[in-house]
Amino acid sequence: MGMTDVRGGRPPADHAAHDRLLIARAASDDDLTQAEQATVAERLATCPDCAALHADLLAMAVALRTDLPTPQRPRDFRLSPDMLVRGPTWRERLSRGLAGPAMRPVAAAICAFGLLLAVTGTVLPRAATTSTQSTVGSAVTGAGAPAALPALPSAAATPAATAEANGSGKAGGPGSSAVGVDLGPPQARPTVPSGVFGRAPSGAAGDLAAGGAPPSVAPGAAASGPDPGTVLIGAGLLLFITGGGAFLVLRRRPA
Amino acid sequence: MARAAAGDLAAFNEIVVAYQDLLFAVVVRVVGDREAAADAVQDAFLHAWRNVRSYRGGLVRGWLARIALNAATDVLRRRKRRPSEPYPEWEDDAWQPPSGPTTDPEHEVTRRARGRALAAALLTITDEQRRAIVLYDVEGFDYPEIARMTGVSLGTVKSRIHRGRLALRDRLADQLELFRD
Numbered sequence: 001m002g003m004t005d006v007r008g009g010r011p012p013a014d015h016a017a018h019d020r021l022l023i024a025r026a027a028s029d030d031d032l033t034q035a036e037q038a039t040v041a042e043r044l045a046t047c048p049d050c051a052a053l054h055a056d057l058l059a060m061a062v063a064l065r066t067d068l069p070t071p072q073r074p075r076d077f078r079l080s081p082d083m084l085v086r087g088p089t090w091r092e093r094l095s096r097g098l099a100g101p102a103m104r105p106v107a108a109a110i111c112a113f114g115l116l117l118a119v120t121g122t123v124l125p126r127a128a129t130t131s132t133q134s135t136v137g138s139a140v141t142g143a144g145a146p147a148a149l150p151a152l153p154s155a156a157a158t159p160a161a162t163a164e165a166n167g168s169g170k171a172g173g174p175g176s177s178a179v180g181v182d183l184g185p186p187q188a189r190p191t192v193p194s195g196v197f198g199r200a201p202s203g204a205a206g207d208l209a210a211g212g213a214p215p216s217v218a219p220g221a222a223a224s225g226p227d228p229g230t231v232l233i234g235a236g237l238l239l240f241i242t243g244g245g246a247f248l249v250l251r252r253r254p255a
Numbered sequence: 256m257a258r259a260a261a262g263d264l265a266a267f268n269e270i271v272v273a274y275q276d277l278l279f280a281v282v283v284r285v286v287g288d289r290e291a292a293a294d295a296v297q298d299a300f301l302h303a304w305r306n307v308r309s310y311r312g313g314l315v316r317g318w319l320a321r322i323a324l325n326a327a328t329d330v331l332r333r334r335k336r337r338p339s340e341p342y343p344e345w346e347d348d349a350w351q352p353p354s355g356p357t358t359d360p361e362h363e364v365t366r367r368a369r370g371r372a373l374a375a376a377l378l379t380i381t382d383e384q385r386r387a388i389v390l391y392d393v394e395g396f397d398y399p400e401i402a403r404m405t406g407v408s409l410g411t412v413k414s415r416i417h418r419g420r421l422a423l424r425d426r427l428a429d430q431l432e433l434f435r436d
Contacts, residue, residue: 024417056424059434060373064392067370073279074293077300078268084304 015049027057107246114239121232260307278323284389285327287378295326321404369433376426384419
């Protein structure tokens, strides 16, 4: 760096390897350990660049306090009463807008539409399942349906199973069932009835009631993508709850 | 403060009068734009009035400075989102300090040049370093006050000041003779 030792006899110090931050700390009277103080003293004595850095930092600190132009404020910042009147916040505006009486029919319509969707979701997939099971049930009918009879009471413990058990009862006795729950042994069941209420993707309730066998996908049903009936029911219930909640809130808080 | 907290606007305005110069100086040095700084200071006083009951004692100066710094931070944040916003004109006469009749003209010229160089260099360091240096070196807040105002540790405050000074010195590398006379 072309530096010369301020004391003359020593070799020039390698300023690039020196800790500038330590010099900066020393320039602002930061708490230094005794070892750090000794290092700083040694650097200031032997390294002209360190000494210049230290002096510049001290001079800059003084200049920052004394020489920086004082900005003149452009106006008086005293508050007047009219400045304190503020308009409604976006939340208040939104709340007022949504609380208007005109929104109640909208909420009711959303609620009704949601209910309609949910009901549709319960009906449509059931018809599809029924037709699927008709085929499967026919194939299974002669293969040992009576062996599954004891499973019926436990299956009726869930709403889904109850509904399906009722369906099979209407169709006739065991062995002649063409519609409804699969009456074969659990390990031979080709389908999981896609029940209506309480139906979960894993078919947990119905399956456990019927013997705990793992669920299988109904023949003909798409293995990928959500079941349309489930989607309809979910969306419908969501809209029903949202619309109903909004309707109740709007009744309590008129505009 | 007690009268202001009770809803006395006149009492609060006495506080405004006492601290408006300080707050504007802090904010304009952090933000670097007089108009934006003025709006930020006005917002800060409005915010302070609306939240005067949240004042929990301590130095009013520090409480107000913290609110003003938050307003300044909002300005900087908006500027980062819209970087086309112009930077201030440092030759603005409103920035020139008054010179006394007994001042040596040559010394005064150097002093002004130093001030302008420092003010310009301040705008080139990071926002955090500038905030720390303005509060510590320029306005004279101490380390703990700055730590409380900016919500960082004491060590971070010190580090920002030291690194900020080093950065300033690097920015002023070709004008260091102004500081060595």
